[in-house]
Amino acid sequence: MTRFLRPPPGSLRRRLVLGVTLLATAAVLASQVIGFVVLRSWLLDRVDDQLAEFHPPTLVFRDALDGALRNPGNSLGLLPSDFRVYFYDSAGRLLDESLGSQTKPGPRLADDARDLGLRDGRPESRPAVSGDGRWRVLLNPGPDGMSSVVTLPLDTVDGATSKILWLNAVLLAVTVVALCALGRWVVRLGLLPLIRMERTAQDITAGRLDLRLPDTDPRTEIGRLGRVLNSMLDRLQKALLAREASEARLRRFVADAGHELRTPLTAIQGYAELALRPEQRPDHERDEANRVIARNAERMSLLVDDLQLLATLDKEPSYRREPVDLLSLAADAVSTTAVHSPSHPVDLGPLHTRADPTGAQELDVAETVGDPHRLRQILENLLSNAGIHTPPGTRVHVRVGTTQAAPGTGGVDRPGRTSVSAPLPEGYPVAVIEVADEGPGLEPVDAEHVFERFYRADPARSRAHGGSGLGLAIAAAIAEGHGGRLELDTTPGRGCTFRLVLPAAGPDPERRSRMRLQER
Structure with a gap:
C-alpha cells in the first residue's frame, strides 16, 4: 500500500x-x-x-x-x-x-x-x-x-x-x-520560507552552528516547523558544546593526572637507580633515598585513592543515611585543626542570617541526613585549604546554623558566587557550614575554576601551596550526592567563604538528589 x-x-x-x-x-x-x-x-x-x-x-x-x-x-x-x-x-x-x-x-x-x-x-x-x-x-x-x-x-x-x-x-x-x-x-x-530554510540548513551543515531558521511564525505550518527545528538545533548545539567541553576536560584531566604522577614517579625512579648502583653509599644517603621513595610512593597512593574516589562518586555513590549533627561535626574538626595547624586561629560561631547579620545569637544544633564520614571529609578539606592557601596568622571562622536558601544565606546562585551544582529552590530549609578566612581571596578567573579537577591557582603548578587539586572536586561531588552543594563567595583582598549547603533534617536528601539530577 x-x-x-x-x-x-x-x-x-x-x-x-x-x-x-x-x-x-x-x-x-x-x-x-x-x-x-x-x-x-x-x-x-x-x-x-x-x-x-x-x-x-x-x-x-x-x-x-x-x-x-x-x-x-x-x-x-x-x-x-x-x-x-x-x-x-x-x-x-x-x-x-x-x-x-x-x-x-x-x-x-x-x-x-x-x-x-x-x-x-x-x-x-x-x-x-x-x-x-x-x-x-x-x-x-x-x-x-x-x-x-x-x-x-x-x-x-x-x-x-x-x-x-x-x-x-x-x-x-x-x-x-x-x-x-x-x-x-x-x-x-x-515556498520562499522553505527555500530560506534550505539555504540556512546548508549554511548550518557547512559549520555555522549559530544560525537559526528565520521563519518561526506559530500561525503557519512552516513557522511551527521552524520553531521545532530551532529547538532541535539549540539542543544539538548544546550537546555538541557539552561534548567538546567534556572532551577538553577529559584531555586536561589525563594531562593533569600524568603531570601529578610524573613527579613522584621520577623521584622514585631516580632514587631507586641511585640505590641500585654497585658502589658503596653512606648509610645516611641510603636512608634519605629510602625516605624520598617512601614519601613519593605515599603521594602516588593518595593521588590514586583520590582518583578512585572521584570515579566512584561519578558513577553511583553509596552513602550512609543517618542523622548528622553538623555542629558536633564542626566542633570536632575545629579542635583537630587547632592542634595540627596552630599558626591559623580557628573559631566556631553561629551562622550569620538576615535576621541576625552579626552572628550574635547562640550556637544551635543543625541537623541533616547523610554520611558523617564523608561530610567530615568535606569540612577537613575546607579547613586544610584555608590553612595552606593563606599566610600564617590568618584567622579562619567556622559558622554553623540552619536557614532558608536565599542569595544572602546560600544555596542559590548570585553574581560573585561559584558552584558546580544546581541551585536549591529559594526558601528551601537548609543546614549550612561556612568556612571563611581573612586571607587574600581569589581572583574571579580562579574562582570560576576552583572546583575543577587538578585545578590550582598557582600557574607554575608548584606543590608548595597545595595538593593535587582534587580535594575541592571531591568535596563538591560529595555535597551534590547529599542533595546539597558546595559554593564559594570570594573577593580579592577580602578572603574566601566556602559554604556547604545541605537539606535540613526532614526532607529525604536522596530523593532531593534524584530530583535535581532529573532536572539537569
Missing part, C-alpha cells in the same frame, strides 16, 4: 504546480461539460416544444392522400418556418407528398410506418438522407388511420453546440497555460 502512496519523483514545486494545474483543469473541464450538456438539452427542449405545438390540419392529410399538396395554388404547400411534414396512409406507406421547403436533404425515414421506430409524442433525432445534417422528428396520429411525421432541422442546435465546444477548448487551453504560469509564481512565493 505504501508503494502506491509514494509521491512521484521531482521537486516539491513541480509536484505542487502539476497537482494544482490538474485539479483546476479538471474543475474547469467539469464545469464546461456541465454547461455544454445543459445548453444542448435546453436547445433540444425548445425544438421539441416547437414540434409538439405544431399539428397539421385534417385538410392537409386529404390533400396529401389525393396528391394535391404540389398544386401551386395550394396555400398549405408553404410553411412559415423550417418545418417539414411527411405523411403515411392508413396502410402505413410513406406518401410522396410532403409539406415544407425542399432546398436541403430531409431526414432519413422508413417507407413503412411500422419501421420508423417512433412512438407518438416522443421526439427523436435522425440523420439526413445525405450530408452530415441532423433532424428532430415527431410522430403524430392523423384522421382515418393516417399519421404524419413533423420534422425540424438541428442545424441551429449543432451550430451553437459546435461553437460552444470550440470556445470551451480555447478557454481550457488558455486556462491551463495561465494556471501553469500563475501557479508556478504562487507556489514559488509560498
